[in-house]
Amino acid sequence: MSEAMFEVTLLVNGVPRSATVPARRLLSDFLRHDLELTGTHVGCEHGVCGACTVLVDGRPIRSCLQFAVTVDGAEVTTVEGCTRPDGELGHVQQAFRDCHGLQCGFCTPGFVTTITAYLEENPTPTQEQAREAIAGNLCRCTGYQNIVASVLRAAELRAEETQR
Amino acid sequence: MKPAGFTYHRPATVDDAVAVLAEVNPAGKVLAGGQSLVPLLSMRLAAPEHLVDINRLSSLAYVRVGDDGGSVTVGALARHADVERDAAAYAVLPLLRDTLRHVAHPTIRNRGTTVGSIAHADPSGEMTAVLALLEGTVTLRSTGGERTVAARDFFTGPMSTCADAGELVTSVTFPVPEGRTGAVWTEVARRHGDYAVCGTGVVVTLDDDLRVAGARAAYISVAPEPVVIDLTEAVAGEMVDDADWPAAGRLAAGRLDPGDDIHATAAYRSHLAEVLTTRALREAAGRASVAA
Numbered sequence: 060m061s062e063a064m065f066e067v068t069l070l071v072n073g074v075p076r077s078a079t080v081p082a083r084r085l086l087s088d089f090l091r092h093d094l095e096l097t098g099t100h101v102g103c104e105h106g107v108c109g110a111c112t113v114l115v116d117g118r119p120i121r122s123c124l125q126f127a128v129t130v131d132g133a134e135v136t137t138v139e140g141c142t143r144p145d146g147e148l149g150h151v152q153q154a155f156r157d158c159h160g161l162q163c164g165f166c167t168p169g170f171v172t173t174i175t176a177y178l179e180e181n182p183t184p185t186q187e188q189a190r191e192a193i194a195g196n197l198c199r200c201t202g203y204q205n206i207v208a209s210v211l212r213a214a215e216l217r218a219e220e221t222q223r
Numbered sequence: 224m225k226p227a228g229f230t231y232h233r234p235a236t237v238d239d240a241v242a243v244l245a246e247v248n249p250a251g252k253v254l255a256g257g258q259s260l261v262p263l264l265s266m267r268l269a270a271p272e273h274l275v276d277i278n279r280l281s282s283l284a285y286v287r288v289g290d291d292g293g294s295v296t297v298g299a300l301a302r303h304a305d306v307e308r309d310a311a312a313y314a315v316l317p318l319l320r321d322t323l324r325h326v327a328h329p330t331i332r333n334r335g336t337t338v339g340s341i342a343h344a345d346p347s348g349e350m351t352a353v354l355a356l357l358e359g360t361v362t363l364r365s366t367g368g369e370r371t372v373a374a375r376d377f378f379t380g381p382m383s384t385c386a387d388a389g390e391l392v393t394s395v396t397f398p399v400p401e402g403r404t405g406a407v408w409t410e411v412a413r414r415h416g417d418y419a420v421c422g423t424g425v426v427v428t429l430d431d432d433l434r435v436a437g438a439r440a441a442y443i444s445v446a447p448e449p450v451v452i453d454l455t456e457a458v459a460g461e462m463v464d465d466a467d468w469p470a471a472g473r474l475a476a477g478r479l480d481p482g483d484d485i486h487a488t489a490a491y492r493s494h495l496a497e498v499l500t501t502r503a504l505r506e507a508a509g510r511a512s513v514a515a
Contacts, residue, residue, distance in 0.1 A: 082230075083228055118334075121334070124262065125334065128231060129233075194414065
């Protein structure tokens with residue numbers, strides 16, 4: 060018996076994208092394999108590491124803990140969508156560059172999406188809040204000090220941008 | 224690390240959902256937020272034949288405060304984050320938000336549902352203990368009708384409840400404690416957001432003279448199911464400022480019989496239960512003494 064297939068359409072980084080997949084296709088695999096958006100990384104694949112975090116309807120979620128078919132019709136933002144409209148680095152990406160917030164870079168997409176959404180909710184975090192904001196993401200290079208600094212730097216860049 | 228195949232159902236109404244669950248009973252499993260179920264599927268610890276996805280049942284995406292402010296009812300599609308952010312629920316029952324801040328990480332709470340975590344009945348699930356502590360209820364629907372079950376009857380063991388595979392848990396209701404009360408949640412985890420090594424929620428009730436009229440506590444990670452212990456006898460009638468809270472902590476630890484595992488020894492868990500109970504009761508009493 061062949062597996063039932065479902066057409067799933069998402070608005071990914073502002074662009075409508077569709078693919079026909081089995082119900083068990085994880086959102087992370089849908090993005091990477093079916094849509095070839097490989098910016099989203101898959102680490103532990105059971106919701107612990109946070110590398111696969113994407114925004115669904117503006118909220119960060121673990122894309123490895125969700126079936127693509129469940130979120131059919133949703134708006135999804137991946138790390139590829141965290142740039143500025145002109146394609147230059149977005150404020151969170153720029154902050155990671157400024158503060159050496161990435162080493163091997165594997166965990167970075169999950170941090171960038173998580174922090175992007177967090178700053179929408181709390182644009183002026185304290186150091187302690189910045190630490191709490193990233194507590195659900197793991198960096199196996201253990202570069203957390205610079206990632207906390209990147210959160211604070213991203214908040215500064217974001218404030219400068221919105222003042223302009 | 225990929226789920227096995229399953230037959231996928233995406234009902235549009237609660238009636239359709241319970242009809243599907245009845246049709247495939249007992250081979251159906253409800254998928255809500257998926258934050259516990261999807262890892263189980265990916266690790267192939269579970270492989271249900273039928274998955275009934277309730278994410279389109281928007282009529283269950285609610286947090287409602289009862290008319291008299293005496294309870295908070297949470298629908299099966301309300302995410303933890305929705306309950307946590309609900310201002311009206313916080314106003315009458317701050318314990319919900321206070322506890323939810325300990326439930327995993329914000330990213331998980333954006334998707335995971337409060338009702339789902341209660342239906343999952345993980346012995347480490349904070350909201351199971353809060354429901355038991357407040358003597359809440361669980362409402363279930365099937366094609367045969369609706370029934371409401373008390374928390375103490377709902378949880379029957381680790382990851383098991385009295386819900387039949389043909390039933391859908393549609394909501395849970397958390398009663399607001401009556402009288403001059405304070406409630407606190409506290410836990411110890413290796414990292415904030417991880418499974419607690421031991422956690423406790425407590426409610427302290429004072430009389431009009433600020434004497435202790437009642438004290439009870441519920442625990443996670445120290446028993447197969449949420450266990451509630453009445454600790455009133457250790458502190459009854461004592462003035463709030465000099466009640467013997469450590470005696471209540473010792474009483475609690477004596478009643479619990481935690482097990483060893485790779486995360487902690489039984490002795491350490493007992494120690495945590497005693498210390499956390501003492502601390503939480505003292506804080507809850509402080510809150511009760513300034514309550515209206």
